[in-house]
Amino acid sequence: MSDAGPSDEQRAWFEQACVELHERYAPLQDGEPASYIPELSAVDPDRFAIAAVTLDGQQILVGDVEQAFTIQSISKLLVYGLALELHGRDAVLAKVGVSPTGDSFNAIELDEATNRAPNPMVNAGAIAVTDLIAGASVEQRIETMRSMYERYLGRRPEIDHDVWASERATGNRNRAIAYLMLSRGIVGDNVEETLDLYFAQCSVLVTVADLAMIGAIIANHGAHPLTGERIVSREVTRDMLTVALTCGMYDYAGEWAYSVGIPAKSGVGGGILGMLPGAGGLATFSPRLDAIGNSVRGLRVFEELSAEFEMHLFDPDRPWRRTLGR
Numbered sequence: 001m002s003d004a005g006p007s008d009e010q011r012a013w014f015e016q017a018c019v020e021l022h023e024r025y026a027p028l029q030d031g032e033p034a035s036y037i038p039e040l041s042a043v044d045p046d047r048f049a050i051a052a053v054t055l056d057g058q059q060i061l062v063g064d065v066e067q068a069f070t071i072q073s074i075s076k077l078l079v080y081g082l083a084l085e086l087h088g089r090d091a092v093l094a095k096v097g098v099s100p101t102g103d104s105f106n107a108i109e110l111d112e113a114t115n116r117a118p119n120p121m122v123n124a125g126a127i128a129v130t131d132l133i134a135g136a137s138v139e140q141r142i143e144t145m146r147s148m149y150e151r152y153l154g155r156r157p158e159i160d161h162d163v164w165a166s167e168r169a170t171g172n173r174n175r176a177i178a179y180l181m182l183s184r185g186i187v188g189d190n191v192e193e194t195l196d197l198y199f200a201q202c203s204v205l206v207t208v209a210d211l212a213m214i215g216a217i218i219a220n221h222g223a224h225p226l227t228g229e230r231i232v233s234r235e236v237t238r239d240m241l242t243v244a245l246t247c248g249m250y251d252y253a254g255e256w257a258y259s260v261g262i263p264a265k266s267g268v269g270g271g272i273l274g275m276l277p278g279a280g281g282l283a284t285f286s287p288r289l290d291a292i293g294n295s296v297r298g299l300r301v302f303e304e305l306s307a308e309f310e311m312h313l314f315d316p317d318r319p320w321r322r323t324l325g326r
């Protein structure tokens with residue numbers, strides 16, 4: 001394997017494929033933006049963007065790449081990494097398992113035998129993980145979270161205060177999940193504070209280009225592809241990639257692993273973050289969601305790119321290592 005990224009020709013081929021997929025799927029009107037968080041339905045449903053970042057730092061940007069949107073559930077993956085770094089695997093595993101559920105992301109369920117939340121990518125698990133981001137006050141806890149985002153984004157993260165307030169005002173299902181976990185001893189008794197932090201982490205604004213860079217960082221096992229700076233430890237990225245592959249796409253995770261085979265995390269803001277270990281990050285943004293909560297156009301783009309460039313993790317030759325990166 002060479003250290004060089006894709007050749008100009010390979011890059012042009014990949015970029016052309018992204019442009020064509022953008023054109024092909026832009027007219028697709030299936031699905032609706034999330035509305036259970038009222039403020040999320042204020043988004044323009046037709047926005048659409050695709051971005052990729054290779055490990056040698058080349059960027060491919062197509063469509064509404066400057067459009068900011070809330071990161072939502074994609075935050076669960078990053079905060080999971082943070083909790084693992086702060087507390088180690090055993091302490092995190094004591095609260096949250098790693099079993100895919102096949103149930104919806106906001107299911108009110110805990111593991112019967114252990115009381116643990118099933119996995120960190122459903123709301124229960126994510127809230128339990130957020131509970132582990134400790135601090136003397138909610139401000140201090142938010143600051144810990146903000147500085148994590150700052151490392152990934154290379155700038156202070158901006159929180160969409162309208163979305164944050166909207167989640168706080170309407171998040172009673174998440175409240176129910178959190179109080180159930182309190183009754184089972186999985187989270188501490190500062191439940192409202194933890195929920196506030198969880199809603200804040202979901203309300204951070206990103207662009208598709210940010211997501212592709214975050215994907216490249218994780219795909220590079222935690223070292224920033226441009227600066228070499230360590231953003232998250234190597235061991236932790238292995239665990240992040242594993243839960244992304246097995247649980248990242250909600251109850252579609254099994255089908256996704258089978259047909260796309262790229263560790264990924266989606267959010268109800270319309271983003272999908274994909275990570276190709278050793279190659280780069282791939283991301284899409286389109287707010288129209290299917291019934292499961294995944295971006296309709298995003299799914300199509302990932303399916304098509306994975307097939308055309310043989311990006312599935314278990315493709316025997318993994319030619320994308322040469323095509324898209326190292």
Ligand code: GLN
Nearest residue numbers: 072073105123202267268
């Ligand atoms: N903030 C959202 C919620 O808790 C995140 C859900 C998601 O993106 N799936 O409902």
